[in-house]
Amino acid sequence: MSRILPFAAYRPEKSLVADIAALPYDVYKRAEAKEFVASHPKSFLNIDRPETQFPDDFDMYSQPVYDKAAELLDKAIKEGDYISDTKPCYYVYELIMNGRSQTGIVAVSSVDDYVNGIIKKHENTRADKEQDRINHISNCNAQTGPIFLAYRDRSKINEIVSKVKEGKPLYAFTAEDDVTHNVWIIDDASDIEGIKAEFALENQIYIADGHHRAASAVKVGLLRREENPDYTGEEDFNFFLSVLFPESELKILPYNRVVKDLNGNSEEEFLAKLGQSFDIELFDMEGGYQPEAKGLFGMFLNDKWYKLTIHEELKSDDAVDGLDVSLLQDNVLGPILGIEDPRVDKRIDFVGGIRGLGELERRANSDMKIAFSMYPTSIDELFNVADAGLLMPPKSTWFEPKLRSGIFIHKI
Numbered sequence: 001m002s003r004i005l006p007f008a009a010y011r012p013e014k015s016l017v018a019d020i021a022a023l024p025y026d027v028y029k030r031a032e033a034k035e036f037v038a039s040h041p042k043s044f045l046n047i048d049r050p051e052t053q054f055p056d057d058f059d060m061y062s063q064p065v066y067d068k069a070a071e072l073l074d075k076a077i078k079e080g081d082y083i084s085d086t087k088p089c090y091y092v093y094e095l096i097m098n099g100r101s102q103t104g105i106v107a108v109s110s111v112d113d114y115v116n117g118i119i120k121k122h123e124n125t126r127a128d129k130e131q132d133r134i135n136h137i138s139n140c141n142a143q144t145g146p147i148f149l150a151y152r153d154r155s156k157i158n159e160i161v162s163k164v165k166e167g168k169p170l171y172a173f174t175a176e177d178d179v180t181h182n183v184w185i186i187d188d189a190s191d192i193e194g195i196k197a198e199f200a201l202e203n204q205i206y207i208a209d210g211h212h213r214a215a216s217a218v219k220v221g222l223l224r225r226e227e228n229p230d231y232t233g234e235e236d237f238n239f240f241l242s243v244l245f246p247e248s249e250l251k252i253l254p255y256n257r258v259v260k261d262l263n264g265n266s267e268e269e270f271l272a273k274l275g276q277s278f279d280i281e282l283f284d285m286e287g288g289y290q291p292e293a294k295g296l297f298g299m300f301l302n303d304k305w306y307k308l309t310i311h312e313e314l315k316s317d318d319a320v321d322g323l324d325v326s327l328l329q330d331n332v333l334g335p336i337l338g339i340e341d342p343r344v345d346k347r348i349d350f351v352g353g354i355r356g357l358g359e360l361e362r363r364a365n366s367d368m369k370i371a372f373s374m375y376p377t378s379i380d381e382l383f384n385v386a387d388a389g390l391l392m393p394p395k396s397t398w399f400e401p402k403l404r405s406g407i408f409i410h411k412i
Contacts, residue, residue, distance in 0.1 A: 002118050003110040004199035005239060006088035006192050010409040016081055018173035020044050021181065021404035024145055030060065042081065044406025047072045048144060061132060066139040073140050082409065090186040090195055091408065092164050093243055097179045097401040102249040103161060105195065106408050108239035109149065111221040114214065118203050120386035123211045133216035143217050143241040143410040146403050148209035150379065153246040154198045160191050179401045206386050208250065209399045214240065241410040243403055247379045253353030253398040254374040257328065258363045260347040262370065263338040267302060270336065277331040279309040288357035291375035294324055298373030300364050319384045324375050325396045343394045350395040
């Protein structure tokens, strides 16, 4: 059973929510973040990326930076930018992008469920990225960026959410990127108990996005337990901020690849090697080639698009080896282009599907040489990998729209 509980959130004063809500801290490069906060003084990005308050050459991982995050958060609360609910609640969070809606429940999830594998991961994390968020959470005494979790549909939860959405939203605003955000509060005792009981029946919950935030929040919780040996398990540090979506609400976009060179091959040599594993077709329709099924890949090279079809005998039923991102890695990126570890190789970069095929063409014609468009990993594939206790290759999934930070804060 899982413990997905209501909590008393710190949340923006209603008139400020559109100014405060911010994209996740890790979608910005440092210069981009600094430029954004200069024109958005209320944005939560000021707190999420506190190095923006310092000179460009200041160490962004030094203690004064994390102290600044805590100072800014405390200041925003004291000045009334944030209010706190007086009792534990669930919240309904709807995001609408390009006419498509997805709705989840904002709650806190159990550190123990993460440790015991009820909350399952499908990606590795990097220690340096974890440490940054550990320091941020510890100094702010708060979790500020929600972890994006997924679960298999439960009809009773769906019914409660649908009923709540018939009421007046707590927040309703459209951000600068044209994504609409609607929030409702679930404070009815019977609804709260109904949701809590339904999640208690669930023993498989999945991290869709936010592996580093999750790992960091859990490690802070475990450290707080060491500092408080008489803890009961009910303290706020035993839980982490989450938004949980039923699988029917989710859509994964492709995570495309661009590579800097052909690893010493001429174009003819590269295509000949590629032909040993793929059927290669020139694709001359306008707009480029976006794969329409598993086992198909687009390739942009020297201003030409190709459709690649993996040979049938190279497909696999294995949860990881059968992923399209694995097939590309194992048959092209590694053996032909010499990219053995895409997590660290500087010759490869990853482009979220939201940017479109035009971005792949631009990159291949500027700082890169070749681009690959991918068919998106499915929710079922993500679940299967996590259920098997395995890990996906890096950059296998791209979720859109992104959850905003700063709408919900969980103080610990």
